[in-house]
Amino acid sequence: xxxxxxxxxxxxxxxxxxxxxxxxxxxxxxxxxxxxxxxxxxxxxxxxxxxxxxxxxxxxxxxxxxxxxxxxxxxxxxxxxxxxxxxxxxxxxxxxxxxxxxxxxxxxxxxxxxxxxxxxxxxxxxxxxxxxxxxxxxxxxxxxxxxxxxxxxxxxxxxxxxxxxxxxxxxxxxxxxxxxxxxxxxxxxxxxxxxxxxxxxxxxxxxxxxxxxxxxxxxxxxxxxxxxxxxxxxxxxxxxxxxxxxxxxxxxxxxxxxxxxxxxxxxxx
Numbered sequence: 001x002x003x004x005x006x007x008x009x010x011x012x013x014x015x016x017x018x019x020x021x022x023x024x025x026x027x028x029x030x031x032x033x034x035x036x037x038x039x040x041x042x043x044x045x046x047x048x049x050x051x052x053x054x055x056x057x058x059x060x061x062x063x064x065x066x067x068x069x070x071x072x073x074x075x076x077x078x079x080x081x082x083x084x085x086x087x088x089x090x091x092x093x094x095x096x097x098x099x100x101x102x103x104x105x106x107x108x109x110x111x112x113x114x115x116x117x118x119x120x121x122x123x124x125x126x127x128x129x130x131x132x133x134x135x136x137x138x139x140x141x142x143x144x145x146x147x148x149x150x151x152x153x154x155x156x157x158x159x160x161x162x163x164x165x166x167x168x169x170x171x172x173x174x175x176x177x178x179x180x181x182x183x184x185x186x187x188x189x190x191x192x193x194x195x196x197x198x199x200x201x202x203x204x205x206x207x208x209x210x211x212x213x214x215x216x217x218x219x220x221x222x223x224x225x226x227x228x229x230x231x232x233x234x235x236x237x238x239x240x241x242x243x244x245x246x247x248x249x250x251x252x253x254x255x256x257x258x259x260x261x262x263x264x265x266x267x268x269x
Contacts, residue, residue, distance in 0.1 A: 112225055115145055119229070123138060127241075137193075152180035153176050156213060156215050161209055169216065214234060215234070216233065227259055233255065234251070234255055
């Protein structure tokens, strides 16, 4: 047997329910009003008699406005509690999301560090040819991914024996090599041959160890992550050595690999 419900009948039922409820509230409110048959009672006695006890059932149902105000207060309190609980749940849910985001960022940074290109400048032995005063510089990608070489600078610095290199690297004494641009795959290299135009008088002081000769330079490149880098190079000439007469320089600020911006480049200008 199918039950058929009509929309008008529902509206009528709701309307009658609300009407009965309202009549009950009005009736309950009217029984608390002072009677007109008390001619001898004072206004204070009537008012005191008509007031119910606070927080009692009569106090809540004294009139319709008071009842609905209390009901609204309870609903508002429930909503406030629900809102606070939702905030707590949201805060708890954000912690795993924040941890996952930090883990993803660390993974991306680790990938860039381990998988990016690392371009280095070195030299082919013996270093400086004493007869021609020439040196052959090797540019090699020792990283895991390709690199685009944007430029190379190379030069020399002479100081008195016993003195160290300047604190600020004197790159103004180096020359740009515009042709030294290439795309290097991992573990690939190319060379730049450069003649050191050192006057004979200074060369005599170098070979007699009255002065010290340094070869300095840099290479700038862009890795596969589109990040610019600069790698420094500095070696000291050791006259009389047959193999590798350009040993490593330990002074800070000369042998390094740093990230730079395109506007900070020193090559190709």
